[in-house]
Amino acid sequence: MNSLPxxxxxxxxxxxxxxxxxxxxxGVSTAxxxxxxxGSVQACAASExxxxxxxxxxxxxxxxxxxxxFNDTSILFKSVDNIDSQxxxxxxxxxxNPLQLVFAWSSVAPIGFDKKKLFDLRFAxxxxxxxxxxGSGCEIANNKLEIISVKYTDGKISxxxxxxxLQPKDTLIKPxxxxxxxxxxxxxxxxxxxxxxxxxxxWQELKDNDKYYGTNTNxxxxxxxxxxxxxxLYKCAINSQNxxxxxxxxxxxxxxxxxxxxxxxxxxxxxxADPNPILTSTTLGFNLxxxxxxxxxxxxxxxxxxxxxxxxxxxxxxxxxxxxxxxxSKGIYVSKLMFTNTNTNRTxxxxxxxx
Numbered sequence: 001m002n003s004l005p006x007x008x009x010x011x012x013x014x015x016x017x018x019x020x021x022x023x024x025x026x027g028v029s030t031a032x033x034x035x036x037x038x039g040s041v042q043a044c045a046a047s048e049x050x051x052x053x054x055x056x057x058x059x060x061x062x063x064x065x066x067x068x069x070f071n072d073t074s075i076l077f078k079s080v081d082n083i084d085s086q087x088x089x090x091x092x093x094x095x096x097n098p099l100q101l102v103f104a105w106s107s108v109a110p111i112g113f114d115k116k117k118l119f120d121l122r123f124a125x126x127x128x129x130x131x132x133x134x135g136s137g138c139e140i141a142n143n144k145l146e147i148i149s150v151k152y153t154d155g156k157i158s159x160x161x162x163x164x165x166l167q168p169k170d171t172l173i174k175p176x177x178x179x180x181x182x183x184x185x186x187x188x189x190x191x192x193x194x195x196x197x198x199x200x201x202x203w204q205e206l207k208d209n210d211k212y213y214g215t216n217t218n219x220x221x222x223x224x225x226x227x228x229x230x231x232x233l234y235k236c237a238i239n240s241q242n243x244x245x246x247x248x249x250x251x252x253x254x255x256x257x258x259x260x261x262x263x264x265x266x267x268x269x270x271x272x273a274d275p276n277p278i279l280t281s282t283t284l285g286f287n288l289x290x291x292x293x294x295x296x297x298x299x300x301x302x303x304x305x306x307x308x309x310x311x312x313x314x315x316x317x318x319x320x321x322x323x324x325x326x327x328x329s330k331g332i333y334v335s336k337l338m339f340t341n342t343n344t345n346r347t348x349x350x351x352x353x354x355x
Contacts (some may be wrong), residue, residue, distance in 0.1 A: 034058045034148060036118075036140070038068065038132045038155030044243035045127025048078065049157055050120045055113025058150060062143030063106035064090075067135030068121070072099055074130035075123040075157055083119040086111040090119075100135050110143045129158040160243040162188040168220075168234060168250035175227045175254055175270055175287065181220045183236045183247045190239040193220045197232055197283065197322070200249060222252075226272040228285025230254040230318045255287075255318055269346065271337045277353040280326040284335065284350075290316045292341030298323075298352070299334045306333070328354045 035056045043049040053068075064087075070077070080092055080101075090105040101121070121132070134152040141147050166184035173179050181193070193215045194203040206215040213221040220234060229252055236247040270287040284296065294314050298307035306328070309321060333352040340346075 033151055035151040035153060036066075036134070036138075037153040038121075038134070040156045040158070042158050042160035042241055042243075043125045044160055044241075045125065047125055048122060049075075049125045050081065050122050051132060051155055051157065052120050053118045054116065055118055056115050058140060058148065059112035059114070060110045060142045061112060061140055061148070062108070062110055062145065063139075063141045064103065065137065065139045066103040067100050067137050068103075069098060069100040069131075069133045069135050070123075071130040074126050074128040076126075077101065078122040078124055081120040081122050082117065084113075084117060086113075087118060098135070108143060123157065125157055127159050127161065129156060131156050160187065160241045162186070162238045162240045162243065162245050164238070164245065164247060167248045168236065170251045170253070172253045172255065173225060175272075176224055177254075179222045179225055179252055181222075181234050181236075181250050183218050183238070185218060185238050187240050188218075188238050189241065191216050191218050192237045192239075194235055194237060195232055196234075196249075199231070200233055203235070225252070225254055226274050226285050227254050227270050227287050227318045228272055228274045228283040228320045230285070230320065254285075269339075269348070271335075271348045271350050273335065273350060273352055277355045278325055278328075279355055281322065281324045282352070284321045284323060284337075285318065286320075286337055287318050288314055288316045288339060290341055290344065292339050292344065294319075295338045296321065297336045297338075298325075299336065301332060301334070311338075325352075325354060330354050 033056070036058065037054045037056070039052040039054065041049055041051055077094060083090060087105050089107075090103060092101060092103045095102055132155040134154060138152055139147060140150050163186045164183060165186060166182065168181040168183050171179045171181065183191075193206045193212075195206055196203045206212045206220070208215050211223055213223070218236070220236070222229075232252045233249045234252065235249045238245050238247065269289055270285070272285050273282045274285065275282055286294070288294070292314065293311050294309075295311040296309035297305050299305055307323070307325075331354055333354060335350045335352050336347060337350070338347045
């Protein structure tokens with residue numbers, strides 16, 4: 001038996017070793033799968049949505065037959081848009097039984113799609129998810145009428161609306177304490193907390209400052225809360241891909257008996273203003289240890305009465321009064337609260353700063 005020269009064997013072994021190294025470093029080129037794909041998109045309810053149909057590495061196409069089924073209780077077909085110029089003369093129709101779009105096209109001149117869109121499907125979206133599926137009978141052939149092996153991938157239209165898993169809860173605290181409101185959401189990009197001081201009639205967007213923290217997150221913290229904040233409402237606007245939803249309202253209650261005995265009021269007497277310093281308006285808050293008459297004055301530093309809240313009878317507990325001071329000049333003022341009943345005659349003052 002003849003044997004190869006040692007130099008020949010060594011050269012062959014070296015060539016094999018180099019090939020192995022090349023494959024390990026650069027990989028092996030494989031044929032790219034020929035595919036046709038319906039896009040998957042998210043959309044807001046009551047909006048129109050455009051879904052692309054894409055071709056990848058499909059060449060020498062002579063004819064196309066497609067069936068695309070969908071659920072018409074979730075989406076309503078509107079049109080076929082942005083048809084590629086290669087598909088000039090394509091025909092499409094809408095079949096009711098079974099419910100599907102049917103596309104047919106042929107040409108003697110072959111065409112191809114490599115990571116390229118054939119056309120867009122436009123639907124009106126109700127908010128409920130719908131599958132867009134290639135039906136049986138889909139076929140792409142070359143100009144010799146030979147079937148091209150293609151992988152068909154279905155698509156989907158789904159809701160982009162944020163899903164709230166945990167709503168903010170009503171919160172009861174003592175005066176001067178802090179409060180936290182939390183909303184847990186899936187599929188959310190942007191949070192914006194809002195506050196209402198008139199039982200939900202109007203809402204103001206909150207910004208982070210020394211009072212509020214986390215106004216653009218899912219957790220809102222409010223620090224050193226005065227009695228005047230009692231009965232304020234808070235909710236969160238949540239956005240995802242331009243789809244918005246609001247959380248439910250949560251009520252803040254500030255009361256000195258919080259956590260003690262809900263049937264008893266302590267002797268705690270409180271008088272405060274928020275905001276203070278004041279830009280245009282403020283809310284005066286006061287807590288009364290008993291029923292009685294209340295009168296409130298606002299004076300300048302010389303003692304001149306500039307504003308008066310006429311005497312009224314109040315029940316024991318927390319109360320607020322909104323005050324418009326936009327016509328006041330910048331400076332320091334004194335607010336005086338006078339409380340009287342058969343057992344008590346009490347006056348307390350509060351410094352107000354107008355900026």
